Amino acid sequence: MKLRILPPPWRLLAIGVVYFAVIFFARLPDHLILFPTRAPIDAGGAVRKAIPFQNGELELWTAISRRAQQNGRVDTYVLRFYGNADRAERWVAAEAEEWNNRAVEIWGMNYPGFGGSTGPARLSRIGPAALTAFDELQRHANSNPIVLYGASLGTCAALHVAAHRPVAGLILHNPPPLRQIILRQFGWWNLWLLAGPIALQIPQDLDSVANAKAIHAPAMFLLAEKDEVVAPRYHRLVVGAYAGEKRVISLPGAYHNSPIEDAALADFYKALDWLLPKASSPPAF
Helix, strand or coil: CCCCCCCHHHHHHHHHHHHHHHHHHCCHHHHHHCCCCCCCCCCCCCEEEEEEECCEEEEEEEEECHHHHHHCCCCEEEEEECCCCCCHHHCHHHHCCCCCCCCEEEEEECCCCCCCCCCCCCHHHHHHHHHHHHHHHHHHHCCCCEEEEEECHHHHHHHHHHHHCCCCEEEEECCCCHHHHHHHHHCHHHCCCCHHHHHHCCCHHHCHHHHHHCCCCCEEEEEECCCCCCCHHHHHHHHHHCCCCEEEEEECCCCCCCCCCHHHHHHHHHHHHHHHHHHCCCCCC
């Protein structure tokens, strides 16, 4: 029995069909970018809150600073979006005490597929989930200011929310412009045959450069000078595109996940003194 060999034109067509099927239907960006975890994490004193989201639930963790408890009121709400493979319950309780003795309440969101947030982990679900979290917090906060704080992948969520909701201000730590990184950093070795289609599949919601151009709320940028995950030149694409008033804090010697400490921490608190009074004014939108 002889095997039937497709003529060259048909072989090329078959290869092309398989290529596009793998690229566009295998959800490669989700698998290559997202690293969800569900293992239990000690939440300390944080309180869990679950809200409806896309036929499931979205998990939020909240904590109130000691000063807010003493005063009997919250002056500023902070909606926190964390980096890839990270979780809200790991940080929220500790972060509530790191705002230089301010009366704040922190709300941290777990992305869909992370922690107790249900459903599959998809890039396309991050933007809608972030808006859902903001809307829930806005109902809770009434007219009090809401500041968004995003780290790494979380900056993409924060910028999407700020482009579509009246936020009081933003804090953005090592922002990655996902499409530009994929094309410029990973495109050359595959002649953009892989990087190009993957970049096109990054949801418009998470286009940090486009979102930055639409935002006029004040923002602080925290930029690690030795970031080994998101090269500093990519940070600058987002900073340069940002339309609102901004302050940039360089983190000398810091890597992508380095803590903010020493002189950089002092600069952070000074920038908060600049940002929070502005956040008390009616938000720009």
